[in-house]
Amino acid sequence: MRDSDVISVYRLQTPVWEFKYGDVMGKFHIMHDAIGFGSSETGANFTMEWYELFQLGNCTFPHVRPEVYPPFWCNQGAACFYDGIDDLHWSQNGTLEKIAEITGNQFNDMAQWVQDDNQTGIYYETWTVRSDPSPNATVWFESYDCSQFVHRTYRKLTDLGAKLSSRSQTNYTKIYLYSGEPKYLGNDSAIFGQPALKNLAVDIRTFYHTFRPHQSFTDFTISLLEAYKKIVLDKSFYLYYNFEYWQLPMKFPYVKITYEEVPLP
Numbered sequence: 001m002r003d004s005d006v007i008s009v010y011r012l013q014t015p016v017w018e019f020k021y022g023d024v025m026g027k028f029h030i031m032h033d034a035i036g037f038g039s040s041e042t043g044a045n046f047t048m049e050w051y052e053l054f055q056l057g058n059c060t061f062p063h064v065r066p067e068v069y070p071p072f073w074c075n076q077g078a079a080c081f082y083d084g085i086d087d088l089h090w091s092q093n094g095t096l097e098k099i100a101e102i103t104g105n106q107f108n109d110m111a112q113w114v115q116d117d118n119q120t121g122i123y124y125e126t127w128t129v130r131s132d133p134s135p136n137a138t139v140w141f142e143s144y145d146c147s148q149f150v151h152r153t154y155r156k157l158t159d160l161g162a163k164l165s166s167r168s169q170t171n172y173t174k175i176y177l178y179s180g181e182p183k184y185l186g187n188d189s190a191i192f193g194q195p196a197l198k199n200l201a202v203d204i205r206t207f208y209h210t211f212r213p214h215q216s217f218t219d220f221t222i223s224l225l226e227a228y229k230k231i232v233l234d235k236s237f238y239l240y241y242n243f244e245y246w247q248l249p250m251k252f253p254y255v256k257i258t259y260e261e262v263p264l265p
Contacts, residue, residue, distance in 0.1 A: 001104035002041060008101055009157065010036030010085065011166060012047065014094035016056065023093040029259030031094065031173045033147045036085045037107065045085040048114070050149030052077050052124040059124040061211040062240070069201070070192040071208050073240065077124030079114050079149060099164050099264065106160045113156050117149075125241065129177045129248060133256065140182050140248075141241050147172040147262075155265050164264040176256045177237060179248035187244050204245065207238050231255070 001007060012034040015026030025031075034049035052059040054074035062071035090096040102110075125144040130137045142148075150172075154164060185191060185200065192201045207230060210223045231237055237248040 001039060001107045003104045004041070005104035005107070006040040006101055007104065007107045008036075008038040008040070008098050009162070009164070010038070011095055011097045011099045011170070012036050012049075012085070012090045014090050014092075018089065018093055026093050028257065029171075029173055030257060031147075031259070033150045033172060034090075035150060035153055036090075036096070038085070044083070046081060046083060047085050048079060048081045048153075050077060050079045050146050052145075056126070057213055060126040062208055064205050064209045064212060069205075070188040071205060071240075075123050075125075075240075077122065077144065079118050081111075081114070095168070097166060097168065099166050100157065100162050102157060102160070102162045106157065106162060109160050110153065110156055114153070117152065123242070126175055127177050127239065128174055129179055129182070129239065131180070132178060132251065133176070133253065140179060141239065141246075143174070147174075151262060158265040166264055169261050170264055171259045171261050174258045174260060176258065177239070177248060178251045178254055178256070179237070180251055182239070182246040182248050185238075185245040185247055191245060204238050207236075 013031050015021070015023055016030045016032045017025055018032075032049070034047055037046045037048065038044070053076045058074040059077065060075075062073045062075075064071050085096070087096060121144055123144065125141070127141065128139065128143040129141040130139050158164060186197075191197050191204065210226045210230070212223075215223060231250055231254055235250040237250050239246045239248055
C-alpha cells in the first residue's frame with residue numbers, strides 16, 4: 001500500500017460452515033474469525049484469514065487408511081489473503097465491524113509479519129487442552145486456529161501503533177479438552193515402526209477410526225458410543241501435536257465448547 005493510504009480494519013466473524021448450513025453452527029457459538037481491510041485511496045477491500053487448508057474435520061482427525069499404517073494427517077494451515085469482503089457472508093449471521101484505521105506503512109509492515117508468521121506455524125490445531133475449567137488451570141496444549149491468528153494479528157497491529165476499539169463484546173470460540181498431565185508417546189516412526197509398540201499403534205488407529213468422515217447414520221451412532229466409552233468411561237484421548245502423539249488422561253467435564261470474551265489489545 002502507498003504510505004499515504006488510510007486502511008480501515010474490520011473485525012469479521014461468521015458461523016463455521018455458514019456457506020452450507022447458515023446459522024446452525026452459530027446457535028452453538030462455533031464461529032470462524034477473520035480480518036478485513038479497506039483502502040481509502042483505491043476503494044479496494046481485502047479479507048485475511050488463517051484457514052485449515054483441508055477443512056476443519058481433516059485438520060482435527062486423520063484418515064486411517066488400510067494401505068498406510070500410520071494415520072494420515074491433512075492438518076496444514078495458512079494465512080490466506082484475497083480480494084474483496086463478502087459483506088453478506090460476514091454480517092448476515094455474524095460480525096462485520098470497523099475497529100481501526102492504519103496507515104499504508106503499518107499495513108505493509110503487518111503484511112511482512114504475516115509472511116513470517118505463515119512460515120513459523122504451518123499446522124492447524126483445534127484443541128486447547130487444560131487441567132480443569134478454573135481460571136488458574138494449567139494449559140497443557142494451546143490451539144492454533146483462526147481466532148488465534150486474529151489475536152496475533154491484532155497484537156502486531158497494536159505493536160505497530162494501531163488503536164483498536166469495538167462497540168460490542170469481542171467473543172471467540174474455544175474447544176477445550178480437560179486432562180491430567182499428558183503422557184508422551186512418540187512420533188510416527190517410534191510408534192508405528194516398532195513391533196514392540198504394536199498394541200499402542202493399533203489402539204491409536206482404532207481411536208481415530210471412530211472419527212472417520214462420511215459415515216452412515218448407523219455407523220455414526222456406533223462411533224458416537226465408542227467415542228463416549230473411550231473418552232468418558234476409559235478417560236483416554238490421543239492427541240497429535242507437532243508431529244508427536246500424546247495420551248491424555250481425561251477428566252470431567254472432558255470436552256467443552258465456550259464462547260468467551262477476549263478483549264482487543
